[in-house]
Amino acid sequence: xRIGITCYPTYGGSGIVATELGMELAARGHEVHFITYxxxxxxxxxxxxxxxxxxxxxxxxxxQHPPYLLALASRMAEVAEWQNLDxxxxxxxxxxxxxxxxxxxxLAPRRTVPxxxxxxxxxxxxxxNDRSYFAVTKFTTEQSDGITSISEYLRxxxxxxxxxxxxxxxxxxxxxxxxxxxxxxxHPGRWRLLHISNFRPVKRITDCxxxxxxVRKEVDCELWLAGDGPDRGDAxxxxxxxxxxxEVRFLGKQNHIERLIPQCDVLLLPSRLESFGLAALEAMACxxxxxxxxxxxxxxxxxxxxxxxxxAVGDVQAQAARVLELLTSDTLRSTMSAAARRTAETxxxxxxxxxxxxxxxxxxxxxxxxxxxx
Ligand code: GMT
Numbered sequence: 068x069r070i071g072i073t074c075y076p077t078y079g080g081s082g083i084v085a086t087e088l089g090m091e092l093a094a095r096g097h098e099v100h101f102i103t104y105x106x107x108x109x110x111x112x113x114x115x116x117x118x119x120x121x122x123x124x125x126x127x128x129x130x131q132h133p134p135y136l137l138a139l140a141s142r143m144a145e146v147a148e149w150q151n152l153d154x155x156x157x158x159x160x161x162x163x164x165x166x167x168x169x170x171x172x173x174l175a176p177r178r179t180v181p182x183x184x185x186x187x188x189x190x191x192x193x194x195x196n197d198r199s200y201f202a203v204t205k206f207t208t209e210q211s212d213g214i215t216s217i218s219e220y221l222r223x224x225x226x227x228x229x230x231x232x233x234x235x236x237x238x239x240x241x242x243x244x245x246x247x248x249x250x251x252x253x254h255p256g257r258w259r260l261l262h263i264s265n266f267r268p269v270k271r272i273t274d275c276x277x278x279x280x281x282v283r284k285e286v287d288c289e290l291w292l293a294g295d296g297p298d299r300g301d302a303x304x305x306x307x308x309x310x311x312x313x314e315v316r317f318l319g320k321q322n323h324i325e326r327l328i329p330q331c332d333v334l335l336l337p338s339r340l341e342s343f344g345l346a347a348l349e350a351m352a353c354x355x356x357x358x359x360x361x362x363x364x365x366x367x368x369x370x371x372x373x374x375x376x377x378x379a380v381g382d383v384q385a386q387a388a389r390v391l392e393l394l395t396s397d398t399l400r401s402t403m404s405a406a407a408r409r410t411a412e413t414x415x416x417x418x419x420x421x422x423x424x425x426x427x428x429x430x431x432x433x434x435x436x437x438x439x440x441x
Contacts, residue, residue: 068092068097068098068153068154068425068428068432069097069098069100069150069151069152069153069154070089070092070097070098070099070100070152070153070154070155070156070428071100071101071102071143071146071147071150071152071154071155071156072085072088072089072099072100072101072102072155072156072157072158073085073101073102073103073139073143073155073156073157073158073163073166073167074086074101074103074107074157074158074159074163075103075158075159076101076103076104076105076106076107076108076110077105077108078108078265078294078295078296078320079159079187079265080187080188080240080343080345080346081158081159081185081187081188081190082107082108082109082158082159083108083109083345084158084185084187084217084240084241084345085107085156085158085185086101086107086108086109086110087109087241087243087417088156088241088421088424089101089107089110089117090109090110090111090114090117091241091243091417091421092421092424092425093114093115093116093117094114095421095425096116097116097425098116098118098150099116099117099118100118100119100120100146100150100152101117101118101119101120102120102122102139102142102143102146103119103120103121103122104121104122104123104124104135104139105121106119106121107119108320108322109322118150120142120146122135122138122139122142123138123142124138125138135162136162136165136166136169137169139162139163139166140165140166140167140169140170140173141170141173143155143166143167143169143170144169144170144173144174147170147174147178147180148174148177148178152180153180153428153432154180154181154182154183154428154431154432155167155170155171155180155181155182155183156182156183156185156428157182157183157184157185158185158187159185159186159187159190160184160186160190160191160204160207160208161190161194161200161204163184164182164184164204164207164208164210164211165203165207167182167184167207167211168182168207168210168211170182179435179436181212181213181431181432181435182211182212182213183211183212183213183214183215183427183428183431184207184208184211184213184214184215185214185215185216185217185238186208186214186215186216186217186221186225186235186342187217187221187342187343188217188221188340188341188342188343188363189269189342190204191204191221191224191225191228191229191342192221192224192228192340192342192363193269196228204229205229205230205231208225208229208231209229209231209232209233211233212431212434212435213236213427213430213431214231214233214234214235214236215235215236215237215238215424215427216235216236216237216238216342217237217238217239217240217342217343217364218237218239218342218343218363218364218367219237219364219367220342220363220364220367221237221342221343221363221364222235222237224342224363236427238420238423238424238427239343239367239368239414239415239420240343240345240348240415240420241348241415241416241417241419241420241421242348242349242351242352242411242415242416242417243352243416243417244352244411244412244416244417244418246325247325247328247349247352247353247411248325248329248352248353249329249353249354249355249404249408250329250330250353250354253332254330254331257287257288257289258282258286258287258288258289258332258333258394259288259289259290259291259330259331259332259333260275260278260279260282260288260289260290260291260331260332260333260334260335260390261290261291261293261327261328261331261332261333261334261335261350261355262275262290262291262292262293262294262334262335262336262337262346263293263294263321263324263327263328263334263346263349264294264296264338264346265294265295265296266292266294266295266296266297266298266299266302267296267297267298268297268298268339269338269339269340270296270298270337270338270339271337271338271339271380271381272292272298272299272301272302272337273298273301273302273305274335274337274381274383274386275290275292275302275335275337276290276302276305276306276309276311276315277305277309277383277387278335278337278358278383278386278387278390279306279311279314279315280309280310280311281383281384281387282387282390282391282394283311283314285391285395286391286394286395288314288332288394289314289315289316290311290314290315290316290335291316291318291327291331292315292316292317292318293318293319293320293321293324293327294318294319294320294321295317295319295320299317302315302317303315303317324349325349325353328349328350328353328355329353329354329355331350331355332355332393332394332400333355333356333357333358333390333393333394334346334347334350334355334356334357334358334359335357335358335359335386335390336357336358336359336360336365337359337360337380337381337383337386338359338360338362338365338380339360339362339380340362340363341359341360341362341363341364341365342363342364343363343364343365343367343368344357344359344363344364344365344368344369347359347365347368347369347375348368348411348415350407351368351369351374351375351407351408351410351411352407352408352411352412352415353408354404354405354407354408355404355407356374356375356376356393356400356403356404356407357369357375357376357407358375358376358378358386358389358390358393359375359376359377359378360377360378360379360380361377361378361379361380362380365377368410368415370410373403373406374403374406374407374409374410375403375407376389376392376393
């Protein structure tokens with residue numbers, strides 16, 4: 068198949084999933100065309116059968132807000148036509164579904180190019196719920212030829228929020244278990260807690276610092292914070308106030324998270340909401356046990372007490388107690404680490420999930436061609 072993928076190319080989970088999906092599809096022989104405003108961060112430039120088409124947004128003194136949606140729609144239609152694309156796949160509904168809908172309509176007199184929208188979370192739970200975006204998000208999502216969501220939680224939530232009248236297919240996020248692997252041996256030195264995110268308020272990164280301060284009362288450990296975003300300053304301030312600023316390392320945005328995770332002992336994911344929790348899955352594949360919050364789609368990935376721990380949002384005492392349990396018992400840590408790796412391999416490995424996308428593309432293509440022939 069020739070597939071056009073559009074996503075946010077920067078540091079959000081949806082862009083990471085879209086990029087890795089594209090690279091996996093290309094490895095399976097498909098031709099993949101990324102249509103985005105910048106090169107997706109995890110895109111390996113030399114990957115065979117992967118192409119990048121930049122969306123350039125021209126400005127004009129009259130435009131207070133450059134019309135990105137229009138530039139994207141034009142580029143999608145152009146690339147679909149020139150590259151003979153079979154299907155467009157957009158990640159994150161806003162504004163990508165609207166752009167794909169426009170592109171499909173522009174192409175309609177000459178060719179049928181259906182589009183699939185994959186919902187990732189905040190496009191529904193936060194942004195899509197905002198009055199200014201609600202109607203258009205509902206409309207353009209429903210106009211998609213296929214809709215997928217990354218968890219059962221998000222599927223239900225989308226139905227509740229929008230009352231979407233179309234079938235939503237759940238295809239969970241995935242991890243490449245050959246790339247994400249446990250370290251051969253434990254790293255030297257003190258214990259290491261890890262958090263990975265875009266440091267938005269929903270991630271509650273100051274809770275990571277509070278957990279560190281509590282755990283440090285019992286054992287010597289440090290916190291690695293990978294990523295960057297608006298709450299970085301808050302985390303620095305809290306670390307200073309709690310006297311742990313020397314034990315917190317801000318690593319910045321990382322391209323090769325698979326090299327970083329195996330050097331750590333526990334993953335912290337204290338989010339207020341996660342539709343899936345990709346960072347938890349990536350950690351589990353590396354045998355690093357997550358201590359996360361019991362929210363959204365996280366329980367579909369993490370089974371409390373088996374391959375990770377789930378605690379209430381904001382309950383840093385309980386989260387710190389779980390971290391301590393793990394750090395002070397080699398048996399518990401290695402049993403749960405093995406269980407975490409097993410879950411990644413059995414339920415979420417690329418070899419299991421990518422064929423589900425391929426099957427769904429075929430289904431959507433077949434019904435679009437059938438509808439076009441009527
Ligand atoms: O919240 C983020 O980190 C970004 C956001 C996105 O759409 O870019 O992430 C969502 O998609 C990720 C990949 O599918 C999921 O792992 C995250 O759980 C989800 N975030 C939320 O629901 C808050």
